[in-house]
Amino acid sequence: QENTNNTLTVHSTKFNLNNLINKNYTKFSLLAKNKQITLKISNPPDIFYTADMSHIEQILAILVDNAINTVMKIVYFYHITEDKQCIKIAIKDSGPGISIEDLPHIFKPFYRANNTRTYYGNGLGLSIAQILAQKKSRNILVENNKEKGSCFTLIISKN
16 A cells, blocks of 8 residues: 655554564664663563554664764663554663753754764654654654663554
8 A cells, every 4th residue: 555645655464563563673782782882672572563563663773773872871772662552662761861951952953962972964864763653643752761761662543
C-alpha cells in the first residue's frame, strides 16, 4: 500500500518489530563497542505491525545513534511493550541525563546542548525522528532523570 502525504511517501507493509530491533542492534553494536559502550538488547516477543518499516527503522536509528554519540561509557538497551492501544519501544541510558534547561529544546532543528560530548552532527536527528513519528500518529516520549539518565520511548498507536 502506498500513500503520499505532502512530500513524505509511505509504503506500508506488515513486519516483525523484533526483527527490526535486532537489525538496529546489529547495526550499532560495533559503533558502541568502538566507543567502549555496552549496548544491550532485551528479547522482546514477536510483535507484528503494519507501517512504513523504513520510517520506524530510521526513528530507532536516530534515537540509538543520538544516545551512543552523546553519552560516554554507558549502557543502552531496547525494551518493547505492547497493550491494546499501543506499542512502546524504549531506548534507555544510564548517563547523566538531559539538563532541565535543554529538555524543552531537544526536538528543535539545529539545537545542540552546551554540554554535549560530541562535536559532530548538525542537531537535526531528534527533530527528524519527531517529524517521522508524528506523520502517522506516533510520538516520542522523553523521560529524564539527571542522576539516572534518559529514556526515549517511541509510542506507536495501534489505531
